[in-house]
Amino acid sequence: MTDYAVGDIQGCFQPLQDVLDKVDFSPSRDRLWVAGDLVNRGPSSLATLRYIHSLGNAADVVLGNHDLHLLAVKYGGHPLKRKDTIQQVLDAEDATLLLDWLRHQHLAVYDADRDLFMSHAGLPHIWSASDAVACAGELESVLRSPDAADYFREMYGNQPERWSPDLTGMGRLRVMTNYLTRMRFVAQDGTLELTAKESISSAPEGFEPWFAYPRADNTRVVFGHWAALEGKTGADRYIALDTGCVWGGELTLMNLDSGERICCDCES
Template structure:
C-alpha cells in the first residue's frame, strides 16, 4: 500500500494516466492525494473529473481555485474566460452528478501526519484551526445556501485575517488563503497580485511558507497552485505543482518515503501504451 500525492492536473488527463502507469498505481491497494485544480486550462477536464469521480474510493482531493470557478460558473456566477476549458464539463450529460460531488470535496485534509491544501495557510493558523476554518466553508458549500455563497465568492478582500470576521468576508478570506495565496506581506497581509517566481518578488513580500512564526510548521503540508515556484520539497512543505499544463512535468510524491516520480509532459506520448 502506498499514498501518492500528485500536483495540479488542470485537465491534463493523458499525462495523468501516463504517470499512474509509471508509478504502477493500483486502485485496489494504493491511494492518491490530489492537490486540487482538477480542471480547467488543459484539454481534458471532463475526462479528468470523471476518472477522479469514478475512483473516489481510492482518491482524496482538495478544492482548488479552478474547481471553485467551475462550480461558480455552473451556478450562473463568474465569467467564463477565453482560456477556460470547462464547457465540456458544463455540457456533459453527467454534469449534475459530477458537480454535486465536486462541491462536497474538502478544502483541506489531515491524515498520516500530513496536511494537504491547494495553496497554503496563514502563519497565524495552526493545523487544528485551519481545519476548523476549512470546515466552515465546506459546510456552506455542501449546504442549501451554496448558490448564495457562489454569488459573493469573487473578490480580493479582506486581506488581513481577524478572528471576528463574519459572514462572506470571513468565508471569502478562508477560500482565498487556501486556494489562491502565494505571498503575504511582511506584516501579514494577504497579497494576491504577484504570481511569479520567488526571485522576482517585491521586497515587501514573503512566500507564505517562509513567514515568521508560522504555527503549522511542525506538520508537513502538501500543496500545489504555484507552478512558477516549481517543485519544492522540504521537511515542512511539499509544493508539487511542477507545471504540467505549461510544458513542465507532472509530479507524484510517495508520502511513505517521499520518493519523487516525475513525468515530462512533452514526453508522455512516448510511454503511452
C-alpha cells in the same frame, strides 16, 4: 498500500494516467491525494473529473481555485473566461453528478498520524493545521448547503486582505477561501498579496512566500497552485507539487511516506 499525492492536473488526463502507470497505481490497493485544480486550461477536464470521481474512497481531494471557478460558473452564474476549457464539463450528460460530487470535496485535509496537511495553496503561518481544517470545514458546509449559490456569486475578490476571527459573513468566507486556494505571498501579520504570481524573487516589498515564516509545529504541508516554484521551496517539510504540467512542464506524483517523486513530461 501506498499513498501518493499529485499536483495540479488541470485537465491533463493523459499525463495523469502516464504517471500513475509508472507506479502501477491501483485504487483497490493505493490512495491518491489530489492537491486541487483538477480542471481547466488543459484539454481533458471532463475525463479527469470522471476518473477522480471513479476512484471513490481511494481519492482524497481538495479544491483549487480553478475547481471553485468551475463551480462558480455552474452555481453562481459567472461567465467563462477566455482561457477556460471547462465547457465540456458543463455540457456533459453527467455534469450534475460530477459537479455535485465536486462541491462535496474538501478544502483541506490533515493526516494526524503523518502530521501531514494538504490544501491547494498551503498553510499560512498564522494558522495551525487544526485552525485551517476548521476554517475549511466552515467553507465546506456552505458549499454543500442550499446557500452555495449565494457564496459562489460573491466568492471573487481580494478583500478582506487579512484573517481575523471576528470576521463574519461573506468577508469571512472569502478570506478563508483565498488563504486555502489563492495564497502565495503574505506579510508577517498575515495580510495576503494576491496579485504577484511569479517566483520567490518577485516577492513584493513587505511580503514573503507563505512558507518562509517560522512555525511552532513540525507539520509537513503538501500544496500545489504555484507552478513558478518548479517544485522547490527550500525546505523538505513544504512539498510543492505544481510543476506546471499544463504549461508544458511536468506532472508530479509523490509517495507520501518515502518522499520519492515520480514525474511525467507534459511537453506534448
